[in-house]
Amino acid sequence: MxxxxxxxxxxxxxxxxxxxxxxxxxxxxxxxxxxxxxxxxCCSIFIILGSVLSxxxxxxxxxxxxxxxxxxxxxxxxxxxxLSVYLMTRMRFPVSTSQAIVGAIIGWNIFSGSVxxxxxxxxxxxxxxxxxxxxxxxxxxxxxxxVFVILHFNIYMFRQDLLTRWGLLLVGAFGSYSLGANNIAxxxxxxxxxxxxxxxxxxxxxxxxxxxxxxxxxxxxIAVGVLTYSRRVMETVGEGIMQLSPVAAFAVxxxxxxxxxLFASQGLERFLTSHGLPAIPLAIVGAVIGIGLLKGGRGxxxxxxxxxxxxxxxxxxxxxxxxxxxxxxxxxxFHQNTYQPMTYKLTPAAIARIKEAGISTQYLVGLxxxxxDTAVQFNKELDKRVKIDSTQHNFIxxxxxxxxxxxxxxxxxxxxxDWISPEQLNALKKLKGRSFEHKWQLVQAxxxxxxAWQFSPNDRYHNDELNNRLANxxxxxxQ
Amino acid sequence: xxxSILKRRLDIGKQIDDFLDRVSESGLxxxxxxxxxxxxxxSAFSEKIKHIVDxxxxxxxxxxxxxxxxxxxxxxxxxxxxVLELLEAMDALLDRFKGALYRFDIEQPEIPLQFHEGFExxxxxVVEAVESMVQSSRAFFKNISGVADHMHKVSYxxxxxxxxxxxxxxxxxxxxxxxxxxxxxxRDFVMHVDKIADRAEDVSDKLSIYVIKRSL
Numbered sequence: 001m002x003x004x005x006x007x008x009x010x011x012x013x014x015x016x017x018x019x020x021x022x023x024x025x026x027x028x029x030x031x032x033x034x035x036x037x038x039x040x041x042c043c044s045i046f047i048i049l050g051s052v053l054s055x056x057x058x059x060x061x062x063x064x065x066x067x068x069x070x071x072x073x074x075x076x077x078x079x080x081x082x083l084s085v086y087l088m089t090r091m092r093f094p095v096s097t098s099q100a101i102v103g104a105i106i107g108w109n110i111f112s113g114s115v116x117x118x119x120x121x122x123x124x125x126x127x128x129x130x131x132x133x134x135x136x137x138x139x140x141x142x143x144x145x146x147v148f149v150i151l152h153f154n155i156y157m158f159r160q161d162l163l164t165r166w167g168l169l170l171v172g173a174f175g176s177y178s179l180g181a182n183n184i185a186x187x188x189x190x191x192x193x194x195x196x197x198x199x200x201x202x203x204x205x206x207x208x209x210x211x212x213x214x215x216x217x218x219x220x221x222i223a224v225g226v227l228t229y230s231r232r233v234m235e236t237v238g239e240g241i242m243q244l245s246p247v248a249a250f251a252v253x254x255x256x257x258x259x260x261x262l263f264a265s266q267g268l269e270r271f272l273t274s275h276g277l278p279a280i281p282l283a284i285v286g287a288v289i290g291i292g293l294l295k296g297g298r299g300x301x302x303x304x305x306x307x308x309x310x311x312x313x314x315x316x317x318x319x320x321x322x323x324x325x326x327x328x329x330x331x332x333x334f335h336q337n338t339y340q341p342m343t344y345k346l347t348p349a350a351i352a353r354i355k356e357a358g359i360s361t362q363y364l365v366g367l368x369x370x371x372x373d374t375a376v377q378f379n380k381e382l383d384k385r386v387k388i389d390s391t392q393h394n395f396i397x398x399x400x401x402x403x404x405x406x407x408x409x410x411x412x413x414x415x416x417x418d419w420i421s422p423e424q425l426n427a428l429k430k431l432k433g434r435s436f437e438h439k440w441q442l443v444q445a446x447x448x449x450x451x452a453w454q455f456s457p458n459d460r461y462h463n464d465e466l467n468n469r470l471a472n473x474x475x476x477x478x479q
Numbered sequence: 480x481x482x483s484i485l486k487r488r489l490d491i492g493k494q495i496d497d498f499l500d501r502v503s504e505s506g507l508x509x510x511x512x513x514x515x516x517x518x519x520x521x522s523a524f525s526e527k528i529k530h531i532v533d534x535x536x537x538x539x540x541x542x543x544x545x546x547x548x549x550x551x552x553x554x555x556x557x558x559x560x561x562v563l564e565l566l567e568a569m570d571a572l573l574d575r576f577k578g579a580l581y582r583f584d585i586e587q588p589e590i591p592l593q594f595h596e597g598f599e600x601x602x603x604x605v606v607e608a609v610e611s612m613v614q615s616s617r618a619f620f621k622n623i624s625g626v627a628d629h630m631h632k633v634s635y636x637x638x639x640x641x642x643x644x645x646x647x648x649x650x651x652x653x654x655x656x657x658x659x660x661x662x663x664x665x666r667d668f669v670m671h672v673d674k675i676a677d678r679a680e681d682v683s684d685k686l687s688i689y690v691i692k693r694s695l
Contacts, residue, residue, distance in 0.1 A: 035553070150695060151695070156620065156621055157492075157619075158491055158554060159492075161555045245693075245695075246556070
């Protein structure tokens, strides 16, 4: 069964490789500076390295699919995303795999009656504009700098050729590494909890955790995608939008890497996300356009560009629709459980928490102790009674979500000790035998035992990591 | 590995320099060869012919080796075609010098003394035009913004050579004591030499396009 569920993760990995490798090596191959074979091999090696060495970090382990709370659901979400990316790859359009995943998750949300965070939707739309625009600006600046250097130092034609080639290869390798590190959790993250692998020690020198083994398989799937099917999209990026000179290709790839790096680095991410810019690799197309505009805009093939941009809009929609349809099919025809039903109930504990947060509970009185089968139902009732802003809304929703969690010894044994510190594990052990009705109660109890389980108001990175570990705990202790 | 690749590329740079040296040398040999011919110094003239044939062989070998390396190592993909065309055009100039010198040897034209100065002037213009072209080509590889500094000289020498050639032809046909056949032969020689400058200008026109294509 594990192998069957894993297959959709591998399919997602394969289509990610077939599509996203174009971001890293498309322009290098398009400008004929690096042969497709060389690019594909270099890209594959660094993707696998990135997946295994950097992907298994605690902060990423669950990925976006982590919010999908049943393995059959995760299977469909991954499959729907993979299929939509594959279709776009067939049409030779570069798309964002993570947007396909978000689209598929929205499909799952609709099916399971979960609430979709409207912020993530607006973010997708904003990135269609913001990410390429930023990359375009970077590409122009970088190109100007490189040109200045070449002219200033009178670099000999063949030396310039050599330097550009090595530059492209280096930036490409770096880009492949981060591609693997950033995306492997989306491909394989959900399967960690059901993985049958055990840790392997190679001659006592290397230690491969079960997650790393899983990520290695995922990395190989991505690499196979690169080797077998990435050529088409690479050609679109490298030649389809406009013909790039090698120096321009170098500026484009560097701009792309720089934008991704900026988005990925924690300090800047806080600044950028506070302005509503998440990290999604649509940068490469923007960077190519930037160079095109710098050259007067005549070389740009607007038809291809139109196709690509409409592909960005279509991809999440196809993924969403397909995921919705397949979930319906799987649930009703094969009777597979595609989601854990989440019930919502205004328990006395929840009321106390809401009051404490300074939200008036007067209008909630009529809702107390009633069971609601989905978040959507609860939301409807809430909306009938009062108009509140979305933060308060989300707070009430998370306070009333019912999750029967029981801390048993058997479950504690399942916790991966690589991911949590000894201090955190101790706190968990102290709670043995206790049960919780709400997730936040477990969080409070853990936070009461040690500061290591407490959220910090300023450290987003720490909070993200904590949330991922907690999500893992919920799935282990859920009854 | 990187070191050896770097070395190989520098070798290519050196080979291109060598090749352009051959083109430049062929111009000088042509100039001195014709001068020897006009002076009636047959042995020195034959030596120049032998020398220019050698130079032409070396040029051909270098050009072939360069073309092969550019393709096998897929170097400068964006300008490879242009560089090959440039090398071939420069090689054609070298061939023309050799061909013209051979023509003097085969036909042994009788050139009246009063035209000697005109011929030498014409040959000087042509050789200067080609020399400027060689310098433009070198700049194309080494310092692309410097190409313009040499390229305008090619046009200048080509125009000069046209002027000299017209003047010379007019003088030839105005000379009454020559047979028409001799006049026609001399005119052919003048035109044949003048053509070399025209070809140099054609190459320079092409080069200016290559420069635009490579401009950053």
